[in-house]
Amino acid sequence: DTAVSQTPKYLVTQMGNDKSIKCEQNLGHDTMYWYKQDSKKFLKIMFSYNNKELIINETVPNRFSPKSPDKAHLNLHINSLELGDSAVYFCASSQDQAGGAYNEQFFGPGTRLTVL
Amino acid sequence: QKEVEQNSGPLSVPEGAIASLNCTYSDRGSQSFFWYRQYSGKSPELIMSIYSNGDKEDGRFTAQLNKASQYVSLLIRDSQPSDSATYLCAVTLMNSGGYQKVTFGTGTKLQVIP
Numbered sequence: 001d002t003a004v005s006q007t008p009k010y011l012v013t014q015m016g017n018d019k020s021i022k023c024e025q026n027l028g029h030d031t032m033y034w035y036k037q038d039s040k041k042f043l044k045i046m047f048s049y050n051n052k053e054l055i056i057n058e059t060v061p062n063r064f065s066p067k068s069p070d071k072a073h074l075n076l077h078i079n080s081l082e083l084g085d086s087a088v089y090f091c092a093s094s095q096d097q098a099g100g101a102y103n104e105q106f107f108g109p110g111t112r113l114t115v116l
Numbered sequence: 117q118k119e120v121e122q123n124s125g126p127l128s129v130p131e132g133a134i135a136s137l138n139c140t141y142s143d144r145g146s147q148s149f150f151w152y153r154q155y156s157g158k159s160p161e162l163i164m165s166i167y168s169n170g171d172k173e174d175g176r177f178t179a180q181l182n183k184a185s186q187y188v189s190l191l192i193r194d195s196q197p198s199d200s201a202t203y204l205c206a207v208t209l210m211n212s213g214g215y216q217k218v219t220f221g222t223g224t225k226l227q228v229i230p
Contacts, residue, residue: 033218040222041154041202041222041223042220042222042223043160043204043220043223044220045217045218045219045220048215048217050215055213055215056211056213056215056217090159090160097215097216098216099147099148099208099210099216100147100148100165100167101165101167103148103150103208103216103218104150104162104165105150105160105162105206105218106162107159107160107161108159109158109159110158110159
């Protein structure tokens with residue numbers, strides 16, 4: 001059973017389109033994250049939710065809108081896609097936000113987004 | 117100054133040698149420290165965590181933390197070609213909202229030469 005799963009694995013789309021990526025974890029964790037990894041492999045946090053509440057919102061264009069329907073799911077919707085949005089997007093989860101071992105993160109397989 | 121700094125490498129070591137990966141961080145309030153391994157085209161995978169000064173050993177891996185010097189390292193003994201990957205250092209810091217924010221370094225690429 002996959003602990004953190006994401007769909008789709010690959011996404012190829014045209015500039016200006018709107019797309020969504022879905023993430024689910026079956027670890028019973030309270031905290032979920034979205035990361036963007038660019039072509040230089042830098043992994044940058046975008047958003048974090050704790051028990052469906054948005055707790056970290058980095059400097060991300062408001063074309064990106066996360067949504068957590070329950071603590072096991074975190075989706076990412078992107079409007080008006082731009083060339084610079086091409087990257088690998090990783091979902092992750094951790095037990096909670098209490099620090100120490102509770103922050104150990106488990107990553108999904110990633111979604112490779114290519115904007116043409 | 118970057119919050120978490122790592123030498124991008126590549127760091128090349130012969131099979132069987134000790135690989136030493138280093139990471140420095142800028143904020144003295146940082147509380148938790150992690151090492152993730154990322155194979156090409158795959159997702160990061162947690163391999164070590166350390167929360168207090170000193171050494172922590174797990175199999176061939178040893179994590180070392182020196183909070184006074186703001187330095188954390190990962191030693192890999194008896195390096196194997198299968199250890200060839202990018203190693204990401206990650207550090208947590210409590211943000212203004214009271215939540216632990218994890219910041220990753222840019223990673224060090226390790227190549228183990230057979």
